[in-house]
Amino acid sequence: MNAPVSAIEQLLLELPDLDWITDESRVTRLSQDFSWFSPVLVRQLKDKRADAVVRPRTEEEIRTVVGACARRGVPITIRGSGTGNYGQTTPLAGGVVLDMTGYNSCLWVRPGVARAQAGIRLGELEKQTKPTGQEMRCVPSTYRSATLGGLFGGGFGGVGSINYGPLGAPGNVIGIRAMTIEAEPQVVELRGAEAMRMHHLWGTNGLVLELEIALAPAHPWLETLVTFDSFENALNFADKLANAPGIVKRGVSFFAAPVSDHLAQLAAHLPKGCHTVLSLVAESGEPALLQMVEAHGGTVGYRKTAAEVQKSNRTLMEFTWNHTTLHALKIDPTLTYLQSGFVPGRHVEQVIEMEKLLGASGEVMMHLEFIRNVAGLMTCSGLQLVRFSTEERLQEIMRIHRAHNVHINNPHVNIVEDGKAGGPLPPEVIEVKKRFDPMGLLNPGKLRDWPVKGPRSA
Numbered sequence: 098m099n100a101p102v103s104a105i106e107q108l109l110l111e112l113p114d115l116d117w118i119t120d121e122s123r124v125t126r127l128s129q130d131f132s133w134f135s136p137v138l139v140r141q142l143k144d145k146r147a148d149a150v151v152r153p154r155t156e157e158e159i160r161t162v163v164g165a166c167a168r169r170g171v172p173i174t175i176r177g178s179g180t181g182n183y184g185q186t187t188p189l190a191g192g193v194v195l196d197m198t199g200y201n202s203c204l205w206v207r208p209g210v211a212r213a214q215a216g217i218r219l220g221e222l223e224k225q226t227k228p229t230g231q232e233m234r235c236v237p238s239t240y241r242s243a244t245l246g247g248l249f250g251g252g253f254g255g256v257g258s259i260n261y262g263p264l265g266a267p268g269n270v271i272g273i274r275a276m277t278i279e280a281e282p283q284v285v286e287l288r289g290a291e292a293m294r295m296h297h298l299w300g301t302n303g304l305v306l307e308l309e310i311a312l313a314p315a316h317p318w319l320e321t322l323v324t325f326d327s328f329e330n331a332l333n334f335a336d337k338l339a340n341a342p343g344i345v346k347r348g349v350s351f352f353a354a355p356v357s358d359h360l361a362q363l364a365a366h367l368p369k370g371c372h373t374v375l376s377l378v379a380e381s382g383e384p385a386l387l388q389m390v391e392a393h394g395g396t397v398g399y400r401k402t403a404a405e406v407q408k409s410n411r412t413l414m415e416f417t418w419n420h421t422t423l424h425a426l427k428i429d430p431t432l433t434y435l436q437s438g439f440v441p442g443r444h445v446e447q448v449i450e451m452e453k454l455l456g457a458s459g460e461v462m463m464h465l466e467f468i469r470n471v472a473g474l475m476t477c478s479g480l481q482l483v484r485f486s487t488e489e490r491l492q493e494i495m496r497i498h499r500a501h502n503v504h505i506n507n508p509h510v511n512i513v514e515d516g517k518a519g520g521p522l523p524p525e526v527i528e529v530k531k532r533f534d535p536m537g538l539l540n541p542g543k544l545r546d547w548p549v550k551g552p553r554s555a
């Protein structure tokens with residue numbers, strides 16, 4: 098159901114000084130994200146788009162456009178950089194896409210904490226924190242383009258989560274400033290647990306203006322690729338390295354064969370058919386790392402110091418998490434992926450079990466990212482590549498994982514409750530929705546059982 102053009106035209110006439118985008122192809126592009134990783138979502142979301150995009154630059158402009166949309170009942174879908182994976186920024190009911198990338202200042206950096214406007218790109222924020230010897234606790238592999246508001250609204254964590262857990266772990270986000278969607282929008286500061294009631298809600302229960310986040314000490318990170326002939330040696334090495342308390346690290350990733358064969362840009366460093374462990378380890382930890390490589394029969398195929406990484410402007414971070422999937426899809430567009438969580442303490446055993454069940458045939462290719470869970474326990478997240486055949490088989494593969502006690506965060510769904518949330522929203526989150534979006538205008542259709550209303554006629 099698209100908003101009647103008249104309501105949008107009224108908005109454009111009322112607010113001519115705002116930066117509006119109405120060109121059809123640009124609006125279509127800005128209505129999309131990376132949901133094309135999923136053949137299921139491609140089918141579901143084709144033809145879904147906004148009626149117009151607006152790019153406010155100040156809080157006053159945001160307030161003006163939000164108030165005007167609320168008065169007309171026009172749906173608002175908030176967008177950062179649109180690198181989300183589940184059609185999170187694709188409007189299902191037309192209306193306005195509110196592009197936050199023009200609202201992007203870093204407000205301050207202090208010991209252990211920084212505050213910035215939601216539209217700042219994470220790479221830009223780190224440019225501000227690095228001179229103070231600090232970096233973000235966890236960044237998605239899309240950190241160059243992704244925004245802080247988008248990470249909070251749609252992301253999970255990423256590089257650094259091996260130390261600090263997912264973004265949602267208490268202490269990582271200290272507070273947010275958010276706006277209500279009303280004719281007279283209110284601005285409210287939420288701290289701690291209260292702030293987290295807007296986390297990973299896909300911009301359905303509040304518009305985040307600013308975020309205050311905890312920082313980590315920055316280290317010069319040594320980036321390496323270590324290759325192995327044996328799946329189990331590589332996996333054990335990755336697990337030992339992830340757990341090694343004396344080796345300071347920012348990330349450990351595991352690519353079972355033939356995942357590495359899909360990383361074309363690294364092909365010179367990865368023998369065909371190898372199993373690979375990618376790591377970012379503090380440069381001071383290199384001797385301990387090399388001892389561990391030798392003990393597990395690995396070979397260092399790639400090694401770049403922090404200075405070399407900075408000079409080349411190429412980081413292995415952009416081969417981790419869903420970047421692995423992106424590189425693989427460039428080689429083989431018929432692939433798709435899973436998002437899974439293994440049980441801490443049993444994760445190595447479970448990975449071996451799943452590899453035997455689904456890896457041997459080549460249907461599911463193991464890709465793991467080591468992380469601490471919310472309770473601080475080391476485990477790994479799977480972003481397995483899947484050779485897609487049918488939607489039914491994809492469902493069956495997810496069912497097999499669940500049957501083996503491997504948690505699935507289904508990336509092939511477009512409803513908040515069906516994804517990572519894994520079921521009905523807690524009452525306190527619904528309260529936030531009622532308080533911040535009383536008219537149900539934010540990203541309508543993404544919350545189950547929340548009515549999708551059309552705009553009032555202008």
Ligand SMILES: Cc1cc2nc3c(=O)[nH]c(=O)nc-3n(C[C@H](O)[C@H](O)[C@H](O)COP(=O)(O)OP(=O)(O)OC[C@H]3O[C@@H](n4cnc5c(N)ncnc54)[C@H](O)[C@@H]3O)c2cc1C
Nearest residue numbers: 177178179180181237244246247250251252253300305418
């Ligand atoms: C190749 C690839 C790799 C990725 N790797 C990772 C990874 O390592 N870890 C990870 O967590 N994710 C990852 N992602 C997903 C995504 O890149 C991140 O979650 C990223 O942080 C999203 O930021 P964005 O600015 O692009 O958000 P968008 O996609 O623009 O928005 C995401 C969601 O947040 C909402 N939102 C945006 N801004 C606001 C705001 N100001 N207020 C309220 N809601 C808002 C939007 O409505 C939307 O629902 C990856 C995606 C791709 C394609």
